[in-house]
Amino acid sequence: MRQMRFITEDAGDEKQCKCNLHASQCLLQDGNLQCQCEHNTTGQDCQRCRKGFKAKSWKAGSYLPVPNGTPNTCTIAGLPYGSDCECYGHSNRCSYIEYLQIVTCVSCKHNTRGQNCQHCRLGYFRNASAELDDESVCIECNCNQMGSVHDRCNGTGFCQCKDGATGAKCDDCLPGYYWKQGCYSNVCDEEMLLCQNGGTCNQNQKCICPPEFKGVLCQHSRCEAGKDCNAASSLHLSTATLLLCTLLAHLLATLTPH
DSSP: OOOOOOOOOOOOOOEEEOOTTTTEEEEEEEEEEEEEOTTEESSTTSSSEEEEEEEOOOOOOOOOOOOTBOOOOOOTTSSSSTTOOTTTTSOOOOEEETTTTTEEEEEETTTSSTTTTEEETEEEEEEETTTOOOOOOOOOOOOOTEEEEEEEOTTOOOOOTTEEEEEESHHEEEEEESSSSSSSEEEESSSSOOOOTTTTOOOTTTOOOTTESSSSSSOOSSTTSSSOHHHHHHHHHHHHHHHHHHHHHHHHHHHHHO
């Protein structure tokens, strides 16, 4: 068992303290040597487990296997002997689920979840460039609310897009769609969905039709079925011309001296 030497300042005499391989420092406190205990141990020589840890799980540390040895850390009360509470630094609390006979981390931080805080919460994905114990191991998906089905993404950060949407975050549209708080099918374009009869396509959203046509693609005439639209137009023009002539005649009569 490793022993650490402590030399008092005034007397110069040499004392020793034994910490059962649960400490790397030994200090003089109130005239007594006190190990600075680790591995959830306590006592002058780290000879017992701390409160809240299972007393029967105490064992002295071991030099084996070399070179690092075995700390034989005291386990949390309620955990079976030898259970390991490994949470990759995202939690310092564990619980033993007896009917499943497993030890699981409690209250995982840094947007992690899972038995060992080894997975990312829903709405986050694994940062491939970070180690499991890194605080930035999980990155928010940031899916576009208008273009995505939900706020979750796959393991590479790609969101599930609605029809017509595309891109890692579903914030862009596929060809044939336009963006307007989400992706919608083109009403018109310059290739397949051409506006007819002289109509013009406005931002792929609607055809602006000449006065005498209507319809999504300006494909319908405003004239009623079975009528001669040209004749109707001519009649309308003749009436307007007649009215203009009448006004001019009246004006000339007024200006002509008697």
